[in-house]
Amino acid sequence: MSADATPADRRDGRQDWPDSLISARTALERGLPGWPKPGEQAPGPPVPAPLGRGGAQRIPRPFNARPGGPPPWVDVPAERRRPDVEEVAAALLGLDPPVPSLRELGPRGVRPSAVLAPLYDEDGEANVILTRRTWALRTHQGEVSFPGGRVDPGESPEDAARREAREEIDLDPMAVKIIGELDHLSTVSSASYIVPYVGVLPERPETRPNPDEVDAVLHVRLSELADPAIFREEIWTFPDGFERSIFFFELVGDTVWGMTAALLRQLLGLVTGTLGRGDLAHP
Numbered sequence: 001m002s003a004d005a006t007p008a009d010r011r012d013g014r015q016d017w018p019d020s021l022i023s024a025r026t027a028l029e030r031g032l033p034g035w036p037k038p039g040e041q042a043p044g045p046p047v048p049a050p051l052g053r054g055g056a057q058r059i060p061r062p063f064n065a066r067p068g069g070p071p072p073w074v075d076v077p078a079e080r081r082r083p084d085v086e087e088v089a090a091a092l093l094g095l096d097p098p099v100p101s102l103r104e105l106g107p108r109g110v111r112p113s114a115v116l117a118p119l120y121d122e123d124g125e126a127n128v129i130l131t132r133r134t135w136a137l138r139t140h141q142g143e144v145s146f147p148g149g150r151v152d153p154g155e156s157p158e159d160a161a162r163r164e165a166r167e168e169i170d171l172d173p174m175a176v177k178i179i180g181e182l183d184h185l186s187t188v189s190s191a192s193y194i195v196p197y198v199g200v201l202p203e204r205p206e207t208r209p210n211p212d213e214v215d216a217v218l219h220v221r222l223s224e225l226a227d228p229a230i231f232r233e234e235i236w237t238f239p240d241g242f243e244r245s246i247f248f249f250e251l252v253g254d255t256v257w258g259m260t261a262a263l264l265r266q267l268l269g270l271v272t273g274t275l276g277r278g279d280l281a282h283p
Contacts, residue, residue: 068233
C-alpha cells in the first residue's frame with residue numbers, strides 16, 4: 001500500500017496492485033540492481049540483532065536496506081506488553097471487518113490461502129504457535145510461519161486454516177476457537193492473498209510436526225515478541241523505486257520476518273492499542 005492509501009481505499013477498490021512489484025527473492029535470484037549478484041553474499045541487517053538472537057533464515061536483503069522505526073508499542077509499559085488470551089480476545093472483539101488485500105480487489109479467480117495464529121495461556125501469559133519450515137521445501141525453506149496453506153475448492157478459508165494446522169502440526173481443529181481475523185494481505189511471489197485467523201486453545205497442545213513440511217514447532221510468548229529490543233523495521237527500495245517496510249522479530253535461534261512478522265506486528269499493535277485496522281503495512 002502506498003503511503004497515502006487508506007483502509008477505505010482498499011475496501012472500495014481504488015488502490016490497485018502495483019503491476020511492477022516483485023518479491024525480494026525474485027530480485028535476488030535475478031541479480032537486479034541493488035541486490036547481490038549470484039554467488040555474492042547478501043548483506044547483513046543495517047542494525048545487528050541482539051546478542052544470542054537470530055537464526056539461519058536466508059534474508060534476500062538489498063544493499064539499500066536502511067533502518068526503519070521502532071515498534072508501535074515502544075512506549076507501552078512492560079506490564080501491558082504481557083497479555084493473556086482473554087486480553088487478546090478483548091482487543092479483537094468489536095473490531096471493524098478486516099481490510100481486504102489488494103489482490104482481493106483485483107480480477108476474480110485469485111485463489112486464497114489461510115493461516116492460523118493459535119494462542120494458549122501458560123503461566124498467565126499468551127503464547128503463539130509458529131512453525132519453522134523444512135529446508136528441503138521448494139520455496140521459503142527454513143522460514144518461520146503460521147500453520148496454513150491454500151484453500152481447496154469448496155472449502156472456506158477458516159476450514160482451510162484448521163485443516164492445514166492439523167496436517168502440519170497435528171493440531172486438533174475442534175480444539176481451536178476462532179476469536180478474530182487480522183487484515184488480509186497479498187503474497188508478491190505466488191499471486192495469492194492470505195486470510196489470517198486468530199484462534200485460542202484451552203491449554204498448551206501436544207503437537208507433532210509433519211516432517212515433509214515442518215522442521216520444528218515454536219512456542220513463543222507474546223511478551224517476548226513485544227520486547228522492543230527484538231523487533232526491527234527495515235526499509236527496502238525495489239528496482240522500480242517502490243519502498244516497503246520489512247519487519248523482523250529476532251528469536252533465540254530463529255528470525256521471523258516478512259508476512260509472518262507483519263501479521264505478528266499487527267496482532268501486538270491491536271493488543272497494545274497502538275495499531276488498528278489498515279495498519280498492516282503490507283500490500
